Amino acid sequence: MGEEIMRVGLIGGVGSSALTLKKLCDYGLNVVEVFGHQPKNTKFVSGHCNLEPFCLEHSISFTPFVKINEYVEKIQALNLDFLFVVGISQLVSKDIINAPKLGAIGFHPTKLPEGRGRAPLAWLVYEAREGAATFFMLEEAADAGAILAQESFEVSCEDNAKSVKDKIHEAMSVALDSLLPQLASGKLIAVEQDALMVTEFGIRKPEDGLIDWSYSAYDIDRLIKAASEPHPGAFTYSGMKKIEVKASRVERDLKIKGVQGRILKSNKDEFLVQTGDGLIWVSVIFDDSIKLRVGSLLGYKVELEIYELKKQIADLQELIRKIS
Incomplete structure (x- = not known):
């Protein structure tokens, strides 16, 4: 399948979503729709980023949402090849995961299968442990799908949430440089996660x-x-x-x-x-x-x-x- 007919969508609403969107455009992929998380109060969304201005500048169709699972039919009607879900805490429904023909792709900033779950940035900083920009195939179980690309980064005792977020973005850029040429060809190499190595992070609140x-x-x-x-x-x-x-x-x-x-x-x-x-x-x-x-x-x-x-x-x- 040639990249000129590859149809890609994105769901997100934070800095990592914006980085992914820009990379998709840099690689010439046909981004046909972006669903941007626009909650009623962005104070409760760490690192919120409005994707609409970028979409307007690049003539990409944009749909704001509060709850993404209310847009199942619209996503299904897009006839996507791939759908990126990056930077939202909401669990997307099985119907959304199954909507794209070649698969839905998620992102998590830990060295999966280690560190599945909630608030990974805060936990990485708190434990001063190695992280990784990990892109994986979405499944109904959170952060459980086969790994497509993984770029590790170190976290030191001097790091805080902002410096680790910057490291995540740097590692994401490298991981996407590896992943997107594969995606453009429609041929992805996916490695199943080792179930014996799974660890999880629990939710954190203010x-x-x-x-x-x-x-x-x-x-x-x-x-x-x-x-x-x-x-x-x-x-x-x-x-x-x-x-x-x-x-x-x-x-x-x-x-x-x-x-x-x-x-x-x-x-x-x-x-x-x-x-x-x-x-x-x-x-x-x-x-x-x-x-x-x-x-x-x-x-x-x-x-x-x-x-x-x-x-x-x-x-x-x-x-x-x-x-x-």
Whole structure:
């Protein structure tokens, strides 16, 4: 089959989707339709990217969607040879997977069969483990299909979510340079995943960015880096105020010890905090109503908070008794 009649579609809505779309065009493939994820609130979609401007510029038909499985009939009617599904967390239906004649192709940034599942970027950063730009044949089971192309990349302890996302995109570009010439010819080499090597990542939510200062400096540093942009971010509390933590670095040289959660030193917008094991510098975002200084406590002391709540309840009960 010649590339001039190869019909390709794409479903996506983040930076990796945009990169794939551009590569498809660079290789002269006939992209006949793009379905762009346009949720009502993009705040809850990490790294959202609007694909419509690129489609308008390149005269590609564009369809916005909130729930892709509502567009089964339209996808089936496109008579596609291949369909790329890149950068959406929604599971596409069996009817969409089976719609293209030669197959639907998914993407996952781990070294499949390791690391199937949710929030792979955050988990790769948190565990500082090797990742891979992996393109595979879509099946009903998530991330389970035969591998078409896989380009590995390293993740170091200095990496955060943004730097690893950049590494993913670099590896994706290399993987697509390998895959797309095969796709243009309609002859793909697919390698089945080894079921004995399967591992999975579980879902992560914004509240999982809460810092527990009883953890080690190393673990807190990993959490802050994993939760950083494009994710919602790590956070802690000071009194009644929520404080966003945007960056961190483990302190290994200073010989100082304090109570966990206490700020021990400050340097502009950086604060040195005692953890359950070791020291960590954190860069925070806060407004003028929050007064952080040496000695400030981050997080809550549970028994003290319970005591204060019980005292307030007792005071309210006494007030109610007096006015009844």
